[in-house]
Amino acid sequence: MNVPLLDLKAQHEPLRKDLLVAMERVLDQNNFILGREVKELETQVAAYSQTRFAVGVSSGTDALLAALMALDIKSGDEVITTPLSFFATVGAIVRLGATPVFVDIDPVTYNIDPTRIEAAVTARTKAIIPVHLYGQCADMTPILEIALKHGLAVVEDAAQAIGSEYRGGRRAGSMGTMGCFSFFPSKNLGGLGDGGMVVTNDEALAERLQVLRVQGGKPKYYHRVIGGNFRLDTLQAAVLNVKLPYLDRWTALRQQHAELYESLFRQSGVESAYGVRLPQAVYKQDGVGHYHIYNQFVMAVPKRDALRDYLKEKGVGTEIYYPVPLHLQECLVSLGHRAGDYPEAERACRDLVALPIYPELNAEQQHYVAQTLCEGLAALR
Numbered sequence: 001m002n003v004p005l006l007d008l009k010a011q012h013e014p015l016r017k018d019l020l021v022a023m024e025r026v027l028d029q030n031n032f033i034l035g036r037e038v039k040e041l042e043t044q045v046a047a048y049s050q051t052r053f054a055v056g057v058s059s060g061t062d063a064l065l066a067a068l069m070a071l072d073i074k075s076g077d078e079v080i081t082t083p084l085s086f087f088a089t090v091g092a093i094v095r096l097g098a099t100p101v102f103v104d105i106d107p108v109t110y111n112i113d114p115t116r117i118e119a120a121v122t123a124r125t126k127a128i129i130p131v132h133l134y135g136q137c138a139d140m141t142p143i144l145e146i147a148l149k150h151g152l153a154v155v156e157d158a159a160q161a162i163g164s165e166y167r168g169g170r171r172a173g174s175m176g177t178m179g180c181f182s183f184f185p186s187k188n189l190g191g192l193g194d195g196g197m198v199v200t201n202d203e204a205l206a207e208r209l210q211v212l213r214v215q216g217g218k219p220k221y222y223h224r225v226i227g228g229n230f231r232l233d234t235l236q237a238a239v240l241n242v243k244l245p246y247l248d249r250w251t252a253l254r255q256q257h258a259e260l261y262e263s264l265f266r267q268s269g270v271e272s273a274y275g276v277r278l279p280q281a282v283y284k285q286d287g288v289g290h291y292h293i294y295n296q297f298v299m300a301v302p303k304r305d306a307l308r309d310y311l312k313e314k315g316v317g318t319e320i321y322y323p324v325p326l327h328l329q330e331c332l333v334s335l336g337h338r339a340g341d342y343p344e345a346e347r348a349c350r351d352l353v354a355l356p357i358y359p360e361l362n363a364e365q366q367h368y369v370a371q372t373l374c375e376g377l378a379a380l381r
């Protein structure tokens with residue numbers, strides 16, 4: 001059997017007609033730059049994320065960059081973040097000449113460990129970027145407390161977590177100073193190309209973001225600040241407006257798939273037999289609906305790379321998020337980090353593997369994935 005990590009065709013085929021209609025409308029209107037579909041998506045995403053404002057941008061990467069630019073993060077500033085994330089999180093900090101300061105992860109959730117943050121705060125610290133990794137919110141209450149105490153901004157990297165809820169049902173992106181989303185095709189809400197959004201409750205920041213995304217020109221051709229071309233295409237917004245109404249349904253399916261995997265792996269006994277660790281949805285017991293939106297279903301396994309090869313041979317697609325922790329990326333050697341600096345993040349990079357969890361996955365495929373993985377563990381023992 002063949003089970004890919006992600007099957008976008010299965011997602012888009014039933015929407016083909018609606019997507020073509022939406023794209024044709026943009027073609028007919030010729031309003032390719034910041035057309036009304038962008039405004040419409042901003043309104044919808046702000047409401048969905050429980051925020052007052054949303055500003056459509058060109059990608060999740062540019063959402064982070066523009067958010068930090070709106071905060072005037074610059075050379076000499078420090079920004080605290082996690083060593084376990086997609087490169088864009090740290091890239092945005094470094095591109096502005098600021099210094100990333102890493103804080104190790106909590107080995108249960110794989111998100112930044114809030115108990116270690118305060119020790120990393122200095123007089124130069126300006127912001128914290130928690131990442132809601134794999135679709136589960138970082139532990140925001142202590143993070144927000146530390147930020148308040150030290151006067152720091154909090155930029156939530158919610159690229160993998162649109163709609164994900166923290167304690168009290170608060171949604172990803174709504175808790176910090178700003179929240180950043182990505183509409184990269186593999187995210188839970190993905191376009192047919194790149195796109196992103198920044199959400200905030202701060203009107204002045206929303207206005208700054210709107211100016212920054214058009215090269216900092218306001219009025220047009222008069223530049224008091226330096227921005228960039230950070231605009232979300234009308235065409236992508238039109239596509240995303242078609243897809244957004246399905247997001248809750250897709251999230252529910254991802255959660256059901258996670259439950260099936262969990263029960264299959266529990267029954268198989270691989271936790272005690274091989275030390276496999278299943279993902280922990282820590283807000284589930286709080287009765288939170290979107291306790292985890294499972295952008296990825298990630299588990300810790302022994303002999304990870306060999307197991308991955310085994311699964312690949314049997315037709316099961318997997319991925320590693322991420323093989324190298326940010327502090328050990330080659331382009332960041334000047335920070336002077338070494339292996340051993342953030343042991344939990346390094347362990348995660350060694351042990352974690354992501355299994356197929358896309359909404360259109362069926363039970364037969366999931367049984368095959370689980371069975372094949374268990375066979376692989378036994379074969380590699």
Ligand SMILES: *Cc1c(COP(=O)(O)O)cnc(C)c1O
Pocket residue numbers: 059060061062085086088089131157159160181182183184194195196
């Ligand atoms: C995808 C992702 C980004 C970047 O989003 P793009 O739209 O690909 O630029 C940033 N941070 C995290 C955690 C991501 O997963």
